[in-house]
Amino acid sequence: MPEVPHDHPVDLERLEAARQSVITSDDAGRLAGLLGLIADPVRSRLLFALSGVERLCVGDLALALEVTDDAASYALRMLRTAGLVTFRKEGRVVYYSLAASFPHPLLEHCLRQLLSVAAPEDDR
Amino acid sequence: MPEVPHDHPVDLERLEAARQSVITSDDAGRLAGLLGLIADPVRSRLLFALSGVERLCVGDLALALEVTDDAASYALRMLRTAGLVTFRKEGRVVYYSLAASFPHPLLEHCLRQLLSVAAPEDDR
DNA sequence: CGTACATCCGTACTATTACACGGATATCAT
DNA sequence: ATGATATCCGTGTAATAGTACGGATGTACG
Numbered sequence: 001m002p003e004v005p006h007d008h009p010v011d012l013e014r015l016e017a018a019r020q021s022v023i024t025s026d027d028a029g030r031l032a033g034l035l036g037l038i039a040d041p042v043r044s045r046l047l048f049a050l051s052g053v054e055r056l057c058v059g060d061l062a063l064a065l066e067v068t069d070d071a072a073s074y075a076l077r078m079l080r081t082a083g084l085v086t087f088r089k090e091g092r093v094v095y096y097s098l099a100a101s102f103p104h105p106l107l108e109h110c111l112r113q114l115l116s117v118a119a120p121e122d123d124r
Numbered sequence: 125m126p127e128v129p130h131d132h133p134v135d136l137e138r139l140e141a142a143r144q145s146v147i148t149s150d151d152a153g154r155l156a157g158l159l160g161l162i163a164d165p166v167r168s169r170l171l172f173a174l175s176g177v178e179r180l181c182v183g184d185l186a187l188a189l190e191v192t193d194d195a196a197s198y199a200l201r202m203l204r205t206a207g208l209v210t211f212r213k214e215g216r217v218v219y220y221s222l223a224a225s226f227p228h229p230l231l232e233h234c235l236r237q238l239l240s241v242a243a244p245e246d247d248r
Numbered sequence: 249c250g251t252a253c254a255t256c257c258g259t260a261c262t263a264t265t266a267c268a269c270g271g272a273t274a275t276c277a278t
Numbered sequence: 279a280t281g282a283t284a285t286c287c288g289t290g291t292a293a294t295a296g297t298a299c300g301g302a303t304g305t306a307c308g
Contacts, residue, residue, distance in 0.1 A: 021176030028165035035163035041152035052145030064142040
């Protein structure tokens with residue numbers, strides 16, 4: 001059996017401590033889903049863009065990010081499906097906003113902090 | 125030209141505001157890389173597990189998560205490459221810990237908060 | 249000194265995902 | 279009504295990433 005894990009835990013005490021702080025696979029799956037959604041250049045940039053304004057239509061968002069309408073529409077669709085943004089159709093223009101349930105300050109703060117972690121040299 | 129974006133912005137004022145808060149594609153790429161790394165059930169669970177203890181070896185971590193040694197080893201390798209965890213070899217056992225530069229309280233707090241956002245029904 | 253064990257690493261397979269394209273829908277202007 | 283515009287949606291394709299397998303490496307123990 002080359003692939004069998006330990007028969008005996010090396011450090012039982014710490015193992016138990018770890019077991020306590022680990023989240024369930026189920027929770028981890030949901031968390032991964034959410035994070036994976038934000039873990040996309042276009043989608044995260046959309047969230048940042050929307051955090052600065054009350055609302056904006058698809059075409060303008062595409063202009064702000066300098067991506068195609070389609071890319072913006074596609075990304076917004078996913079964010080919408082996940083409930084992170086809401087949309088409102090006025091005439092033939094569709095306006096998007098961050099969802100009310102969106103943890104604005106938390107995410108804004110955390111993401112920007114993570115950004116500085118991810119940036120090795122150019123800190124401001 | 126069916127795929128041409130707006131020639132004229134719909135809301136110029138808000139567009140400018142959005143342009144200001146959007147991050148660069150480059151930054152977004154780095155951020156996405158980091159988030160994407162955490163956006164995996166095994167990897168996020170490993171981080172949670174390690175946040176509860178000073179260190180733990182691969183086999184014990186695999187036991188704690190109930191995954192194969194290989195899966196744990198692979199996930200730890202990626203976290204290590206990204207600099208999120210550090211390892212120390214003692215004899216034939218390899219112990220992993222969260223990196224010193226790891227934003228413990230921030231991430232722990234944010235992730236758990238995000239978890240409750242991701243959980244639709246069972247809040248505790 | 250040789251056997252057993254913990255872990256790593258390269259390779260191959262499979263699944264997931266992003267993106268672009270074309271057409272569809274609905275709305276406004278003429 | 280007819281044409282043009284803003285956006286959505288389904289489909290296909292190409293890139294990407296996760297998982298499993300086999301072997302390699304180094305260490306402890308008898």
